[in-house]
Structures are given as structure tokens and as C-alpha cells.
Amino acid sequence: MLAGMSASVEDVRVELERLRGSIDNIDAAIVYILAERFKYTQQVGRLKAEHVLPPADAEREASQIARLRRLAEDAKLDPAFAEKLLGFIISEVIRHHEQIAADSVKRA
Numbered sequence: 001m002l003a004g005m006s007a008s009v010e011d012v013r014v015e016l017e018r019l020r021g022s023i024d025n026i027d028a029a030i031v032y033i034l035a036e037r038f039k040y041t042q043q044v045g046r047l048k049a050e051h052v053l054p055p056a057d058a059e060r061e062a063s064q065i066a067r068l069r070r071l072a073e074d075a076k077l078d079p080a081f082a083e084k085l086l087g088f089i090i091s092e093v094i095r096h097h098e099q100i101a102a103d104s105v106k107r108a
């Protein structure tokens, strides 16, 4: 666009579509990454149930939170947001682990 000219409605539409295309790709990557993470945490849940270990591990979580907050700061992401997001994910993992443990008790 020439300097001093304002963007046309069409220019804005094209730019919005371009940006949203990248946002959609990132959202897809997040879904795939989360699916992979849950595959591993399910394995941890089965291992814990087999060996009668507790579903949650507060010490491990504290070190993950500290690490993620540092990574977020480096990446210019709000560390409080990163912590909230990790907490949300971990609470779902613990729910799965509790379910796996309850199922394994029922089967025993």
C-alpha cells in the first residue's frame, strides 16, 4: 500500500484472513501437542496405579511451575498465565490418574 493511503475494506479482510490462518495452525499444533502430552501422562497414570503411587506429586508440580514461569518470562509470555494454564492441564491429568487408580482397584 502507498504511504498515506488508508487500507481498503478488502485489504483488511485479506490481512485478517492471513492472521487467522496462522492462528488456526497454532491452535491445531496445540491440540496435537496436548494429545501427545496426555498419551504420556496416561502411561504415568497406569504406572502409578500398578505400583500404588499417589495420582498427584506436589514436588514435581512445583518444579514444573517454576521452570515454566522462567520459560514464559524469557518468551515474553505472562508467567501467571503460563502457571494457570499448566495448573489447568495438570488438574485434568490428576483426574485421569484418580480414575485409572479407581479402575485398577475395582479390577483387583
Ligand SMILES: C=C(O[C@@H]1C=C(C(=O)O)C=C[C@H]1O)C(=O)O
Residues within 6 Å of the ligand: 041, 044, 055, 056, 057, 058, 060, 061, 064, 089, 090, 093, 094, 097
Ligand atoms: C504426570 C504426573 O502426574 C501428575 C501430573 C503432572 C503433569 O501433568 O505434569 C505432574 C505431576 C503429577 O501431579 C507425574 O507425576 O509425573
